[in-house]
Amino acid sequence: MNQDFPFLNDDFEEIRDLLQQFENLKSGQSHSFLDEDSFELIIDYYDEHDELPNAMQAAEIAIEQFPYSSTLLLKKANLLIESKKYQDAMDLLEKAAILDSTDINLYILQTDVYLAMNQHQKAAALLEEQISVFDGDDKTELLLELADVYDDCEEFDKVFECLKMTLEHAPNNEEALHKICFWTEFTGRNEESIRLHTAIINEHPYNQLAWFNLGTAFQGLKLYEKAIDAYQYAIVIDEKFDYAYRNMGDAYIRLRKYADAIDVLKKHLEIAKPEDVIYEAIGHCYDRQKKYTQARYYYRKASHLSPGNDKLYFKIGAAYMMENNWENAIKSILSAIKINKNNAEYLMALGNCYMELDRNKEGLIHLLAAVRLRPSSVNTWLEFIAGLYRSGFYEEALSQLEAATRKVGQKPAFLYCKAAISIATGQYKEGLLLLENALQDSPKHLKKMLEIDPTLLQHPGVLELVTRYKPVRKRNK
The missing domain is CATH 1.25.40 (Serine Threonine Protein Phosphatase 5, Tetratricopeptide repeat)
Incomplete structure (x- = not known):
């Protein structure tokens, strides 16, 4: 691989030479002069390779040679935080602030210390103060950091507010766009999200994430037609936007437009890694269209990806039941029960399949088992009593009816x-x-x-x- 990218060899040679010079320096041998940038590279190398003692030693030697370097002080402070020496790190950060208070990393590291010491309010106050000082990308980074702080202290509405401020400052920031999509749904602030993303789209009409977020906000308000329109714009901008196809499929299902849902979900399969939930959703759409053979095909494809999902086997069985194919229904439902023995719905379905095949004894055994699992369910009692009636056990049906009345009223x-x-x-x-x-x-x-x-x-x-x-x-x- 390095033959294809010769600059990787150059980088490796450079850091190897620097590490050798550092070893010579520690042992007192002759060595070339190591400047501040070289020490930074050495510290980063040891830190990235989890050699914390070597990284700390390099930082201490570097600071002895460059005592007024705020960057090196920040490097050492970061290592102290990794070592959980929080007060020592904070003392060092205060020294670094005297040398250079304009480095954003100073405040991010101070925030890390406050969070590690469970002082969330101090962390938030620090970032809130500095947000008004910085501008550009630095302000964006501080706002995102503040959103994480609010997340840690479970002030979820403030997380949304912070992300909203981030996007008002930097409308195309992908991290903020991704995060606010989740937090809109979590906090239920769909109307605000619609206003925010509409404003972003007015200024940046080719921002596919903004269109997608607009769609999810409409979907959160059950405005599925508007959601679909927004997702379609996102897909026009990025035809491989798999999550837009996924969400659009869900919106079409909510509108009971199953053919449209199938089309977009199949498109999702073309551009993204196959997922059991997508196959299952397509199966559900065919099920609703009463195309049971196709439904089973996609349920099976879902079960191959998720062999422990008992619901998929039951859905296959239920599709067989809709065609009165009782033998195959039984096989599939038994597969579901093998995974989940304590599901009354499965036992009722299995019992009814046996009843349809005139295997009444087996049917009643499973219907009774369903009642024992869910004795407070009216439906399970009704299915069992119906089974007794169809089997000609009228006295027992009457007896169980009285028992059901005592149990559920x-x-x-x-x-x-x-x-x-x-x-x-x-x-x-x-x-x-x-x-x-x-x-x-x-x-x-x-x-x-x-x-x-x-x-x-x-x-x-x-x-x-x-x-x-x-x-x-x-x-x-």
């Missing part, structure tokens, strides 16, 4: 279940009375009874009651 859906059980066992009068009471109290829960047994609508009395209590839809004038 009386629910409208339970009354429909009881009505269905009464009708199925020949207690028509009681069943129809229960059904009428249920329809009077909560007609919208009728679907629960019909999910358990659609054939109930063939009973004349049930059909008459359902027709009577069917809600009348208001016509639009």
Whole structure:
């Protein structure tokens, strides 16, 4: 590699010569004169190679020869901070300030000392004072340093304010643009972010990060169309802006524009490293379009990148269930359960698959297991009771219905279940009375009874009651 870049050899030769001269100096042998810049290089070399004792020795010898060098004092102060000798470092920094108070590194090192000593307010006060003194890049650096201080002491709104000031001073600063994107979402100050980035874009219309941040702020306010417009501008400026494609895909999903979401997420895959969340999102879009084969394809690609994600296997199984492919659904759901044994949703789905295959005993075992995992869930009880009903265990279904009522209280859906059980066992009068009471109290829960047994609508009395209590839809004038 050094043959391709000959200047690397030159740099190595230079530092090797300087280190040899320094060794000669320490041992009292003859040596060439080492100037201040040479000592800085030697100190930096030892520091970067984690040779702290050698770096400290070099700094001390350098300061003996150049006692009025504020730069060398700062170098030694930095080494003292690394050695956790904070008071010694602060004393040295005060000496350096007398020699040169215009070096920004002086204040950054003082800030490091204050933070190490858990004196956050002193660190903030120091930086706030110096921000008004410095200008240009130095002011930008101090503002970013102050934002980090506020982050350390968990004054998060001040972090946002500081980053906002940074961008008002330096609108194209990438570090500030990246950071304020996170802090806008964290603090929820989306409206301010929109105003800030709109102002930046007005002055710098080709700032893709400003367009991206504008998009995320709109997205934070659920203004997805405006967010998409902003992301599109970012992509026009930088067609390989992968995060813009990612966020745009999410915005399209929120708008239920699944075809558009698929297009931009596939574009993301073309320009960025494949990620399981992107594959999963594409799978979700196909799922919503009822294109289950494509959905499974992308869920599987996601699972290859994240083999420990049980949800992906379950989604594959659920897609099979939508096609009544119960055997393959079972295989995928069992893979999910192998990773996560204590998920009631998985057990209910597995139980229902077995029920569809007339393997009722296995189905009921898993539905009961779901109830035991989530005994306070109305839905798990309903699924188990429905399984008992379909298996013809009417007395047990009634018993479990009573147990469910004791556990979670009386629910409208339970009354429909009881009505269905009464009708199925020949207690028509009681069943129809229960059904009428249920329809009077909560007609919208009728679907629960019909999910358990659609054939109930063939009973004349049930059909008459359902027709009577069917809600009348208001016509639009």
